[in-house]
Amino acid sequence: MSQFKSEFLAILSERGFIHQISDPEGLDAAAKAGAISGYIGFDATASSLHAGSLVQIMMLRWMQKTGHRPIALMGGGTTKIGDPSFKDESRKLLSVEQIAANLAGIRQVFGKFLSFGAGPTDARMVNNADWLDHLNYIDFLRDYGVHFTINRMLSFDSVKLRLEREQPLTFLEFNYMILQAYDFLELSRRQDCVLQMGGSDQWGNIVNGIELGRRCDQRQLFALTSPLLTTSSGAKMGKTAAGAVWLNADMLSPYDYWQYWRNAEDADVTRFLKLYTELSLAEIARLGALGGAEINEAKKVLATEATAMLHGRAAAEAAAETARRTFEDGQSAAGLPTLTLDLDGGTGLLAAMVAAGFATSNGEARRSIQGGAVRINDEPVADDKLVLTRALLADGAIKLSMGKKKHVLVKPA
């Protein structure tokens, strides 16, 4: 499996990024022979990417680090259609304004992982709206539609779920795979891009692009997919109870991001270190060998390294220090997320908990209090009618906690 001669594939392989490659020998030879260009598409379905996309981003990063040119494709056009792959029902269509706003949010993150420019291995960012928005329907059908048979498209696993459930798959969505295939063709022509990467759920779509390249331009293109990542207990990467693990700092603080990785399951530590950090495999092997409570050290390294890559070393160290003070010293630490409330007029505890995101309704907050989950300045609270006022301030803030892991500092308005 890892008999790759190119540094690019060898690294991806040994770090666990590879699920399938369309023509492993061919791609390996191409990557060995010289710099190649490869892309991954990101649709603008939310205003930030989340941890589930991190594997893709890391693949682009490794591509660049091993001397190739990564292309981040913004799905400004395809998002208007919506990818139906492996979804059991169609998603709501996003407005054009919404897509533009989401795209702006998503763009930010790439600069932290890739270095952009015009040089041979500088990353590029392109938007498929540039070519998809102005396609002429009839011309497009005549030029490219002839290369796709419905028979074949219906055979893809990605649409089977929908078809088997006899859920409607609209013609609009059905076109998504054609447009994604066309993207690949466009990028091969415009950017000399020969590789498309993505999650394993994208395999069918990518292969369609390879077919199109062969038929239109007699060009050899490649596909490389990463495994669909779940945690050891089966949960999807990047989702927690509180919501998605966003990459944008304004949607998830560096502290909370650090916490997400710190709370990884034991069984995931080695795998995650390989995928989400750039530590050497030897170092990862050492960390992964730690047993019992010592593995917490490995989790801290994972959290700090992963956070440093996204938010910078300083933010990562600060998060680590805040966590250390909070969890290991049991003190309130200044780096905890803060919440500003009116303490002069007083704010009810229930309302404060909802504002802190500890509960979604007063009732839920009340039940948590009755269940003994809530503490103020580390003292358990039993009274759900309590009102937060300045009298509770300690060191300029009130530390409001729920459970062992959720802490917020309430400060006066």
Place this chain on the structure above:
RNA sequence: GGGGGAGUGUCCCGAGCGGCAAAGGGGGCGGACUGUAAAUCCGCUGGCUUCGCCUUCGUAGGUUCGAGUCCUACCUCCCCCA
């Protein structure tokens, strides 16, 4: 076209002879145990101005003191026959 079956707590799956805020799972949250892990055990898991009030069982009507449960129409899906 004909016949039969199904849509349940806006996370999911799923019970429900007319008295139902609705069994049971899963998931999630909290507690205990630990190592900010896993497993296990326990509690919680519609909303509110909470001894009470309000909104929930595909949609809209109807019967009834009272409907998730019965009736009518409609929507969607599954199966059999043509």
